[in-house]
Amino acid sequence: MIGRILSLTVAAMIGLSAEAGAQGRDVEVYYDRYGREVLVDVYTGEVIEVREPRGSVRRYGEQRPRREDRGQDRYYLDDPEDVARLRREQRREELGRDGYSYRERFPEYDDYRVEPDYRRDDGYGGGFRDQPTYEPPYQGENRFEPGGIERAPLGDPSGDSSIAAIPGPDAPQDGVIIEDQSPTAVPDINNVPNVAHRGATEEVAKIQILLDRAGASPGVIDGRMGDNVNKAISAYRDLTGQALRTYDTAFIDEQLAATGGDPFQTYEITALDVAGPFVASIPSDYGEKAKLERMSFTSVVEMLAERFHMDERYLRDLNPGVSFDRPGTRLRVVNVPRVRKGEVMRIIADKGRRQVRTYDAAGKLLAIYPSTIGSAATPSPTGTHTVKRVAINPEYTYNPKINFQQGNNTRILTIPPGPNGPVGTVWVGLSKPTYGIHGTPEPSKIGKTESNGCIRLTNWDAQELAKMVKVGATVEFVD
Known part of the structure; x- marks a missing residue:
């Protein structure tokens, strides 16, 4: 989800040879899914050149070091401005603009044409190294702090897990739908084909x-x-x-x-x-x-x-x-909704309804999300726990010795971050070790499948919750 983008003068930095029209122009350099360089004019959006990949692919474990601390920066992937800002910041770090020259840190320019793989994931639950991570202080501003998680056996419930019953659903309704027309024409949202x-x-x-x-x-x-x-x-x-x-x-x-x-x-x-x-x-x-x-x-x-x-x-x-x-x-x-605001201090994870309900300190209901909560084989916790920290774009550590084995994998593995990782784009860690609220690589399956004990939301719902929840917020698991 983090794009690679580089703005620079072609003549000075890239060295395009013969194209006189491209010389001295400000361009943005992208890498497409095939690892090719795509040079785009900053002002006109015109594609100037497409270059084929040169060199080998760099794997996740071979990445160059990055700045360890981003200070108070927080990036949310549903905010286009945040996405653009994060892309610029990460590309600046890759280019060595934090104290090292580009040539000193990245002598083999060719290697930065990698396009990773992803998609699908039903299991998760090992230790956890987050990137970037932050721990929002109780009802205060958030700050970055790394941490780890290890799955522990479920213990006795703690705290009061009683809660008022939730009313049943209304009857379903039906209606008619619509579509767009040509690939490039402006769609008429009031006059589209029926599907x-x-x-x-x-x-x-x-x-x-x-x-x-x-x-x-x-x-x-x-x-x-x-x-x-x-x-x-x-x-x-x-x-x-x-x-x-x-x-x-x-x-x-x-x-x-x-x-x-x-x-x-x-x-x-x-x-x-x-x-x-x-x-x-x-x-x-x-x-x-x-x-x-x-x-x-x-x-x-x-x-x-x-x-x-x-x-x-x-x-x-x-x-x-x-x-x-x-x-x-x-x-x-x-036309998606605006970013929801509020401070979540109480979360109810209703296993029976497969639903998460969030409240502020005064008991006002703020938002409700469909969720997948545990399974018979790997049940979620019981009782009341608290939010310990929040991580955006976390890495995931698979540890078969702690909770489950996937396939023939018997050693600890670190799975890189991304929207199609086992926990999606967000991890809200609980006081119960290795348990948390997180995103998913398969949003259409939320509320319809099972999890390995955690609370699974769509990535966008998890991102919204991550912006509102505070450390110390209670999480009550009810049946």
Whole structure:
């Protein structure tokens, strides 16, 4: 998810030979999924040159050292400005602009054309080295601090885990859907093809978007009714004080207008989107995962689907026939909610409903998320625990001696960070060693599968929670 971007004068730094038109121009250099250099004019967006890879691929364990401390910096992957800032900062470090010259630190320029592999992961639960990590002080500002986790046997419950019952879900609703038209034309969000035959409807998508804006996350937005949507509809009343009239399309439209406007928007794919970095696929074997540099996205579609809280198939259905790999392509996507604010001091992990509910210090309900919480083979903890720290983009340490063995892997492995890592892009560590709340490489499976004892959310829900939760917040596991 961290792109490699470099702005420089072509004549001075890259040494393009014959192209007089490129000499002296400010360009951005990207590396696409094939490891090729893509030179783009900073001002016009024109692709100046594409260069084939030269040299070997660098593996994750061979990375150059980075600055150990980023001070108070925090980066959130759902914020485009943060993503751009982090890319610039990381590229600056790779180029040695923190005290060492580029040539001294990176004599073999060719090696920095690596595109890691990723995707898929059902298990997790070993020790944990985070990058970057931070521990937010109790109700205060966050700071970076490394740490580790080891899975320990479940003990007796601690604290009071009693909690009021949560009301049951409302009945499901149905409706009709819509799509985009040409790959490059601006989509008319009010006049698009009907794709109801695919099982998705625009009416359901609007309900999901409204729920997402209200803080009752439906998980992936896919235009389909399901258990996660029904639970979110039930939670909507708790958050807003009124029932969600799913049968009343005028009411839904009014609420959408009042909470952020049109449910869909037009998005234009950028050169930065296409540059990645991406990987061809993610191996299922942990030993193979550990050989990668990052657990990155595998495609522009996957990256944009996660950015806009959408199911990949639904994103494709809304934009039939378009080229997702072409800068300038315009897409119809979800108009996602603004960043939610508040300080989470109490979390209830409801195993039976597969749902996480968050509260502030005064007991006000802030947000509700669908979740996957443990399994019969690897149950989650019981009782009450506390939040110890939060890590963004964590590495994952697989340790078969602590909780489970994956395949034929019998030794400790470090799996690099990325959205398709075993714990996604966020780790909220609990006082119960090795247990926590985290993201996932497969958002469409949240609330529908099982975990290895932790609380699993979509990456975007985990990122939202990470911004609000404070160290010392209680986490109650209830049945």
